[in-house]
Amino acid sequence: xxxxxRRLKIDFxxxxxxxxxxxxxxxxxxxxxxLSFGSSIGDSRVIAMDENVPSGxxxxxxVTFKDGKKKIITAMSGxxxxxxxxQLAIDPPNKEFHVRGESKKGSASVQLQKNQLANGQYxxxxxxxxxxxxxxxxxxxxxxxxxxxxxxxxxxxxCRYFQWIGNRYDYEFRQCINVDCEDGxxxxxxxxxIVEISKSRKPQIxx
Numbered sequence: 001x002x003x004x005x006r007r008l009k010i011d012f013x014x015x016x017x018x019x020x021x022x023x024x025x026x027x028x029x030x031x032x033x034x035l036s037f038g039s040s041i042g043d044s045r046v047i048a049m050d051e052n053v054p055s056g057x058x059x060x061x062x063v064t065f066k067d068g069k070k071k072i073i074t075a076m077s078g079x080x081x082x083x084x085x086x087q088l089a090i091d092p093p094n095k096e097f098h099v100r101g102e103s104k105k106g107s108a109s110v111q112l113q114k115n116q117l118a119n120g121q122y123x124x125x126x127x128x129x130x131x132x133x134x135x136x137x138x139x140x141x142x143x144x145x146x147x148x149x150x151x152x153x154x155x156x157x158x159c160r161y162f163q164w165i166g167n168r169y170d171y172e173f174r175q176c177i178n179v180d181c182e183d184g185x186x187x188x189x190x191x192x193x194i195v196e197i198s199k200s201r202k203p204q205i206x207x
Contacts, residue, residue, distance in 0.1 A: 010073065010081060014066045018088040019167060021060040021072070061085050116196050117189055121153065125183035132200040133181055137174040141166025142191020144176060149184045160185075165193060 057077040063085070064070050075082035112118055116138060124130050135144055146161035147153045163176050178200045181187065189195065 010063075010085075011065075012084055012088070015063055015088060016066055017064045017167065018085050019062045020086070020089050021062050023060075024058045026056050026058055059086070061089065112194065113196075115198060116194055117187075118194050119189045119191060121150075122187040122189075123150065124181045124185040124187065128181065128187065128197070130181060130183045130185075133179050134198050134200050135165070135176040135179060135195045136198070137165050137167065137193075138196050139167075139194040140192035142189060142193030144193070144195065145188040145190065146179065146181065147186045147188065150186050153186050153188055159188075165195065166191070 059075055059077065059082055061073045061075070062070060063073050073081070073085065075085060119142060122128050142165065144161070144163045144165055145153075145159045147159050152158040161176075161179060163173055165173050165176070
């Protein structure tokens with residue numbers, strides 16, 4: 001992926017998705033002049049004090065366009081480009097998707113593959129064998145929750161595992177490793193999330 005200059009015009013209409021890669025706080029040196037008074041009349045002098053003050057935030061974005069190309073765009077806070085890219089990262093232009101069936105105009109069509117789970121509830125011991133699993137992000141954004149049983153899957157405090165997963169900056173976690181799923185547990189995927197489930201590998205320790 002190449003570096004796209006801030007001065008280059010961005011075609012926002014052709015953007016499919018935006019991900020914030022990093023944000024850097026920039027500083028500049030500022031000098032303040034002051035007058036210092038001594039212990040006697042006429043005993044005074046001008047002093048200069050230097051300090052570092054914030055000068056803005058530089059944000060680096062990964063931008064995907066409709067033609068499939070990806071570019072790295074760096075923009076400064078306070079600019080129209082940075083404001084619009086941040087908005088697209090928080091509120092993606094293409095929210096709708098369909099796991100099965102025909103897709104609507106302008107929406108992405110996603111087909112579930114083997115060992116992939118879409119949003120919904122799955123009972124361990126029935127739909128999924130008990131064991132230790134890795135959950136890897138495939139599509140969308142949402143939450144992975146695991147409850148002890150099906151008696152209470154609405155109360156967040158009743159869950160034994162919780163993690164945000166997704167392709168947005170505030171859902172940046174992409175993989176959950178070695179998650180124990182016991183018989184009777186209920187796995188809940190919330191949002192428009194799709195994950196791939198695979199058996200966790202046993203740790204290999206050679207000391």
